[in-house]
Amino acid sequence: xxxxxxxxxxxxxxxxxxxxxxxxxxxxxxxxxxxxxxxxxxxxxxxxxxxxxxxxxxxxxxxxxxxxxxxxxxxxxxxxxxxxxxxxxxxxxxxxxxxxxxxxxxxxxxxxxxx
Amino acid sequence: xxxxxxxxxxxxxxxxxxxxxxxxxxxxxxxxxxxxxxxxxxxxxxxxxxxxxxxxxxxxxxxxxxxxxxxxxxxxxxxxxxxxxxxxxxxxxxxxxxxxxxxxxxxxxxxxxx
Numbered sequence: 001x002x003x004x005x006x007x008x009x010x011x012x013x014x015x016x017x018x019x020x021x022x023x024x025x026x027x028x029x030x031x032x033x034x035x036x037x038x039x040x041x042x043x044x045x046x047x048x049x050x051x052x053x054x055x056x057x058x059x060x061x062x063x064x065x066x067x068x069x070x071x072x073x074x075x076x077x078x079x080x081x082x083x084x085x086x087x088x089x090x091x092x093x094x095x096x097x098x099x100x101x102x103x104x105x106x107x108x109x110x111x112x113x114x115x
Numbered sequence: 116x117x118x119x120x121x122x123x124x125x126x127x128x129x130x131x132x133x134x135x136x137x138x139x140x141x142x143x144x145x146x147x148x149x150x151x152x153x154x155x156x157x158x159x160x161x162x163x164x165x166x167x168x169x170x171x172x173x174x175x176x177x178x179x180x181x182x183x184x185x186x187x188x189x190x191x192x193x194x195x196x197x198x199x200x201x202x203x204x205x206x207x208x209x210x211x212x213x214x215x216x217x218x219x220x221x222x223x224x225x226x227x228x229x
Contacts, residue, residue, distance in 0.1 A: 004158070042219065042220070042222065043202070043219035045219070088156070090158045090159075091158075092158065092159075103149065103161050103164060104159070104161065105161070106158025106160065107158050108156075108157055109158055
């Protein structure tokens with residue numbers, strides 16, 4: 001079974017631009033969550049989607065948004081990029097609610113650099 | 116919120132057993148404890164999960180005392196490839212709809228030396 005796939009692997013943008021990151025979960029997984037990882041802040045939860053609905057959201061500004069499609073694939077978008085948005089963005093998939101405490105399966109991430 | 120506290124870093128040598136303890140004083144009744152391992156520039160990888168007492172798999176053991184306010188990840192006979200960051204997580208049901216959200220702390224940076 002294929003793992004979680006994130007594209008692109010690396011991305012370089014300039015301040016003010018916007019970016020869209022993609023995540024394909026493991027087949028059969030219906031929940032997708034996104035995390036931002038920086039050296040100073042560690043792993044921080046962005047949001048989580050299940051059945052095309054956002055069910056949890058972390059403490060990030062509205063410039064960070066996401067969505068999930070009917071095939072469970074997910075995208076996250078960051079608008080008006082700032083230098084501080086440079087980070088490794090990780091996507092994780094899981095079976096979904098009602099499965100006990102969910103085990104997350106992570107992709108390799110998208111390394112975003114904002115210049 | 117069910118938060119966790121772990122040592123920031125640990126050092127060990129090849130072949131030794133490593134025990135990493137995590138405190139989670141506010142763990143909820145329905146929460147499980149889960150440990151992840153992360154190598155640089157990769158996403159975290161699930162290691163082990165438990166609710167109480169002891170759980171063992173092919174890579175690690177997890178010891179959870181009766182009060183569940185802490186847990187200990189035990190890595191037997193570590194090798195250089197076990198050098199990584201280890202995260203302890205507990206489920207957090209305090210969200211609308213009762214859905215769980217996993218909160219990653221700072222993790223423990225384990226360095227294994229030859």
